[in-house]
Amino acid sequence: MNIVVVGKGGREHALAKKLKESPLVTDLWVCPGNPGMKEGGLTCAPVESPEAIEKFCLEKNVSLVVIGPEAFILSDLKERLEEKGIYCFAPSPKAAELESSKLFCKGVLKAAQVPTAKCAVAYSAEVALRSVREHDFAEPLVVKADGLAAGKGVWVCDSLAKAEEAVRVLGTQFGFPLLLEECLLGQELSAFALCDGEDFVVLGTACDYKRITPDPFSANTGGMGAYSPCEFMNPEDEAALHSIFSKTLRYLNSQNIPYQGFLFAGLMKTAKGLYVLEYNVRMGDPETQALMPRLKTDLAKLIVAAVTHELKNQRCELSSEKAVHVVAVSQGYPQTPMLLGSPISYPALSTLKNQIYFAGVSEKQNHLINTGGRVLGVTAVAPTRHEARALAYQDLKKISFEGMYYREDIAE
Numbered sequence: 523m524n525i526v527v528v529g530k531g532g533r534e535h536a537l538a539k540k541l542k543e544s545p546l547v548t549d550l551w552v553c554p555g556n557p558g559m560k561e562g563g564l565t566c567a568p569v570e571s572p573e574a575i576e577k578f579c580l581e582k583n584v585s586l587v588v589i590g591p592e593a594f595i596l597s598d599l600k601e602r603l604e605e606k607g608i609y610c611f612a613p614s615p616k617a618a619e620l621e622s623s624k625l626f627c628k629g630v631l632k633a634a635q636v637p638t639a640k641c642a643v644a645y646s647a648e649v650a651l652r653s654v655r656e657h658d659f660a661e662p663l664v665v666k667a668d669g670l671a672a673g674k675g676v677w678v679c680d681s682l683a684k685a686e687e688a689v690r691v692l693g694t695q696f697g698f699p700l701l702l703e704e705c706l707l708g709q710e711l712s713a714f715a716l717c718d719g720e721d722f723v724v725l726g727t728a729c730d731y732k733r734i735t736p737d738p739f740s741a742n743t744g745g746m747g748a749y750s751p752c753e754f755m756n757p758e759d760e761a762a763l764h765s766i767f768s769k770t771l772r773y774l775n776s777q778n779i780p781y782q783g784f785l786f787a788g789l790m791k792t793a794k795g796l797y798v799l800e801y802n803v804r805m806g807d808p809e810t811q812a813l814m815p816r817l818k819t820d821l822a823k824l825i826v827a828a829v830t831h832e833l834k835n836q837r838c839e840l841s842s843e844k845a846v847h848v849v850a851v852s853q854g855y856p857q858t859p860m861l862l863g864s865p866i867s868y869p870a871l872s873t874l875k876n877q878i879y880f881a882g883v884s885e886k887q888n889h890l891i892n893t894g895g896r897v898l899g900v901t902a903v904a905p906t907r908h909e910a911r912a913l914a915y916q917d918l919k920k921i922s923f924e925g926m927y928y929r930e931d932i933a934e
């Protein structure tokens with residue numbers, strides 16, 4: 523079987539590498555991929571638009587396409603491919619509203635009776651400000667924009683003044699409605715399922731680091747690192763997680779919105795158990811880079827079972843080892859990445875015990891250079907998180923480029 527993975531980041535590097543291990547896969551291309559992936563033995567094809575990807579798949583006799591980034595999930599790529607008889611593992615644009623509308627997501631969670639924060643919806647500044655003023659701020663209030671906001675649409679407000687500002691800023695930037703949510707206290711984690719429309723397998727859990735420095739008020743990023751599994755899930759939580767995915771899929775199905783694809787639950791483990799903060803309709807970056815190396819089950823086999831609606835009796839086995847992934851970024855990220863275009867020095871990949879996943883890189887005179895905010899990341903796997911962490915940092919220290927920065931406290 524020939525496969526295409528769509529995307530060009532570290533997440534797609536990890537997915538493609540895992541898929542390539544499968545005996546079911548003959549040829550695999552990452553479209554468009556990046557030159558770092560080529561160093562790692564993958565094949566990339568410089569096709570980027572849905573039209574060009576469709577044409578490429580027909581030329582190369584590709585029978586399965588796996589989409590990484592959300593932009594392509596929201597495009598007409600899946601529809602185009604399926605019209606040509608090519609399987610595409612991704613949710614439909616309607617099902618993808620689970621991520622692109624927090625209001626839609628909340629509606630699904632409530633109707634499916636999945637635990638989630640209480641929430642009021644305000645369609646105007648006036649109504650939002652009135653609700654905000656009724657809150658007593660013994661607990662913070664969470665103000666959220668409805669639509670996609672690139673990580674800038676959620677304010678956790680511990681005072682009335684802050685909440686009023688959130689209403690003004692978010693209302694102006696992203697418009698109404700706004701969601702006013704109860705603040706959940708606890709430990710945050712991400713969980714991933716692979717879904718076929720009706721059934722699913724849980725791929726595992728991870729914890730990620732969103733801030734640029736350990737300061738919880740520092741700038742929000744795409745993600746500076748992650749580890750897998752999250753270590754505070756007990757058997758009761760595992761059962762609750764199963765029920766969360768199961769109820770969500772069953773409800774969506776009952777509404778004629780079968781969900782096929784990766785499903786990413788952002789969760790809070792509270793004193794009362796697991797609550798869903800949000801769903802994303804894709805794998806997480808960088809959680810995927812921590813999760814994939816632990817996956818023992820053939821990923822291509824699972825995805826083929828998903829697109830043919832045969833996931834029911836499939837299982838997913840993960841290594842009991844722990845994985846730690848640390849991301850290296852360009853100086854100035856996330857505001858204004860600087861010193862781009864400088865050569866990246868790294869040891870021969872075959873000499874490294876750990877895996878480098880490349881993201882914001884390109885090629886100049888046969889040399890990799892940094893061209894983006896998040897440049898690359900290293901994943902190490904070991905019997906304990908502390909060993910994995912030490913190994914990941916050991917290899918990261920052998921890599922350098924001008925202005926390279928990474929957090930020192932991932933998985934501490």
Ligand SMILES: Nc1ncnc2c1ncn2[C@@H]1O[C@H](COP(=O)(O)OP(=O)(O)O)[C@@H](O)[C@H]1O
Binds near residue numbers: 678707800
């Ligand atoms: N109800 C809530 N209670 C406590 N924290 C929350 C709540 N909702 C969101 N958060 C915090 O805000 C972050 C971003 O919210 P999320 O709903 O994941 O939106 P997005 O990822 O689209 O920005 C979460 O990772 C979490 O830390």
Ligand SMILES: [Mg+2]
Binds near residue numbers: 800
């Ligand atoms: Mg989130």
